Amino acid sequence: MALDFVQLAPEMGQFALILSLCLSAALFVLPLVGAHYGSNVLMQSGRSLATGFFIFVSFAFCCLVYSFLHDDFSVKYVASNSNSLLPYYYKISAVWGGHEGSLLLWILMLAGWTFAVAIFSRSLPLDMQARVLAVMGFVAVGFLSFILFTSNPFDRILPIPPQDGSDLNPLLQDIGLIIHPPVLYMGYVGFSVVFAFAIAALLTGRLDSAWARWSRPWATMAWGFLSVGIALGSWWAYYELGWGGWWFWDPVENASFLPWLIGTALIHSLAVTEKRSLFKSWTILLAIFTFSLSLLGTFLVRSGVLTSVHAFANDPERGVFILGFFLVVVGGSLTLFALRAPVVKGSAGFNLLSRETFLLANNILLTIIMIMVLLGTLYPLVADALSLGKISVGPPYFNLFFLPLMGLLCLLMAFGPLSNWKRTTGLQLVNLLWKPWAISLVIGLVFPLIYRDKYEILAALTVFIASWIVTALLADLFYRLRNSDSFFAGLKKLSLSYFAMVVAHAGIAVTTVGVGLTSIYTEQRDIRMEVGQKVTVVEYDFILNKLTHIDGPNYTAEEALITVMKDGKFLREMKPQKRRYLASGSTMTEVALDVSLFRDLYVAMGEPLTETAWAMRVHLKPFVRWIWLGALMMGFGAVLAVADKRYRKAIKQESPAVEVPVGKLVNE
Template structure:
């Protein structure tokens, strides 16, 4: 009897991964050797090898997905993370719901970025392109070796596979799992391209502004994806975990935030290196650190050293592999940096109030914030390893340092767009910014008076800072279009990259409003609710009408049917649930939300107290949607920046292809 594809898929996927490792090894060696010896044949092999690498990884990913869809429980990973009752959309997302599959998703993203570099960097000097692809191949070798030797998703359970699977963690049976990990990994892995450009620049010795111009759109896109990925994780935790929070300074949350902070510094530093040929060594270092922090996040999540709702709790031997690879990448990169970077000299000066100075301040503040978050994240692990006891570092520590530094960073943001390169007079700043300052101050001081009965000074400060950023941007736009014949003509003259900066900075202001006002004005009630009981939260009244049983596709649930009234008028019905999943017996809270632009109503069921009474959590969360709206604005700004015609046009041969390898253009 012939074997069908369901039976063959795991072996074919395994074989595809082995071929991918062979191709990534060739991608690492052949273009690098070709660039060293000047062989165009070997250098031109890079794009073809990158295409093959992507094809076989994608095929392996398809094979694993096929096994999930067709309930092949002879595959250990499928049996551990799926069940025959699981809805089809969750069977697909379960592919990356555990350690092995999420690692395969990581490698698929890496293969996709590598193929994109091969396609869109054809106009680069051939030896530069070859070295960039070679570095990407080296990174791929590390992760493919990791998945094949320690975390194989195609391992079989033979000769007696289970009749059904253990089920996917109920926390992950949600649309959040479908979209959050792929987007987050696109950001994480995207910074490998910036890392590859930085290492290639060090290898070639071309530490000029050209490499910054080539890598800048890649850094911007990776940063945009990571911004959306972090926001999606926050949104998912907010409505799925049932406690109503959107950020808790969890170590795994911090693991994604660390590369975002340094990535933000990187995209600003790249702008200075491209425009003014300054900060060249520093920009290289930022590119190395950004990707290194992405690898550190991978280590923290997969090593077993953390206990977190977000972490993959695996055996520490896997963590040793990642730690070794991390040390190899960081150590090798910094060694190469130490050998190459000191020869780079920047002879261009700039004044105290120049844009360069402000961007340098931006970099310093972001780096300090990153170090503060890194210390708070790693200190408990280090203390435990040194037998200093179990130490917990929570929100009070992070908020003590993070909030003032971010507030200072937002205050400085208003000056950056208005500053000139090289030098800017203090009089220019005063002329352009005194009105925004006054308007922002008035708005900040008045807002708490009109919003709530109690005056909150922190709310006034939050609104002032956000208004300052936003109104200063408006003032800068007005200043730039002042000589246009009409408003429309003036706006047309502004570049896409300028609009990208405006939207991204405005997104920071919007997120700041969301974070500040949600933290200050949230109203929470943890109460006992009986059928017929009324609960008042500010102007909203919640009435528990009845409790019912609900049958889902793979769960049964207790559902509370609650009517909500605003100032005595019926607003809507809300139906939170407490679910019990049939396969695993796990219970899960399904919150009910009434979302709005200025507030969310949030209701979650706790535990049953009597036959007609439950513990309930009722929240009013003002401006919480602004947190995620701001992140989307930042990501849209990133898209606009990459769409600028400077990046759409092919980069001409600014550096001769036949320049001898190792010749330093800065010497």
């Protein structure tokens, strides 16, 4: 019986995907028709259709997992990305290790978010929920059509399948593949929910504080997942690729960073729309552009136009399909926005010194940064397409623009929480911020003196900016608690959304410290190490004790045993490896790390020089962990924001705006 299911699993998965396409098409059409004609039955069908869509996609995904676990190499995708010697946990993660499976994971995440909207948005007006689910159904139709017609993971190799698979790319045989893509895709796809809310608002004309309150937790949660997903990718590249870096401005890295930048602007703009009914049109545009950039990232990764360690090199026809869908989504949504823009204008005002102004400045800076990254990413592709030659845009370009703009953005972060809505006096800001400014200046100037012998002005500036963010947050906290009976009683009165803001902004400060100090103070040496030889890097001594041959489950390796000493005292042993994978013959470097909160020791093996000597790369990387710690804090801040009780209240009673038919606007 088990054998029969192994043979049938691909066909059952294929059938489940076809049923999913039918259900998503119905989800696109029926609730939308019901909302137009006021049919409760059709509008309520959206929840059932969303549930069925999720169930069948989940079943198809499980069928593909089953085929991998049982080494069904008659399935082309399994044969290309697995091997009988591959450990079972890598067989599971190999499901999304290639193009077809990662696309199926994308669709599974989309189905999960759609199901979540159906379950957790019951308090929405029925017509709004129906339109939101219909838009999600439209997105699902596009991606299910893509996978079924161009990228089917269940295609067979018949009549004679291979006896064994080609193996999973050695770069992907790591825990990073297990956790990074699912978390990143949760962020990518999560912005489809906000996009759906935006389109539903344009269709109904219901774009008010209630709409922003409905949309805000979905945007915040997607942003949190994307923040953590990007950080996991950086962490994975850091220890897996062997070069010791954590970000290279790779085009595919940029593809995930672009929606994060605009998503950050979106969650701040939603706050203004919710609190003050301002920036409505701008918020809608941000929601459209955030999801559009997620689609653009999908196109860049899957079209074959990029050469990257992250990219899937595939048939360009797939890229044409994604590009066409991208143009339909962007063109259609912007056309709808142009027709409906007169309905969504805000009329409230605010002074130059106000929280609205600072949040607007935040949005403008984030948008400029996004455009700068987008131009640097796409310009080489455009130049190549226009036969202008092969042009490379690397870290010098990005750092030239990105670092000053992000520094300015971080400096502005202190003003937002301490300013009032509508109007703030300059005297109030001065009284609240002069102490944080003075404390931060002292910390920034003193830090390089006590940390290293050589004074680095950039280190002083980095620590000043990070301290400025944190001390301003503390000043705001104490200002809010000034009239409380006790410190803890005052804390209880503050909302979870406020603590979410504090944690997320503090996470930005922590990441700033990590990025700045790691870039400035990293020590690196490429050396020859002989057995018994001692090499000194800063205050650490590295001694190569012996070389050992290792036989792994699907690889062989040479392992170096290195003793690390500090001030003549034993610190720890490190065991870097150079692996050769049996199925593919590929070689990979497995670095050895000694990690702590304030520094990493990093050792990677290069190439053998003699029987007893190897080329080695040794790094001392201060504060590098702070990069990812800050991102985790941002993700935790997102969780706190979504947990705020305001977003769990029933909001059916919110007064909706009057619906304006699209035809009326066209006629006007």
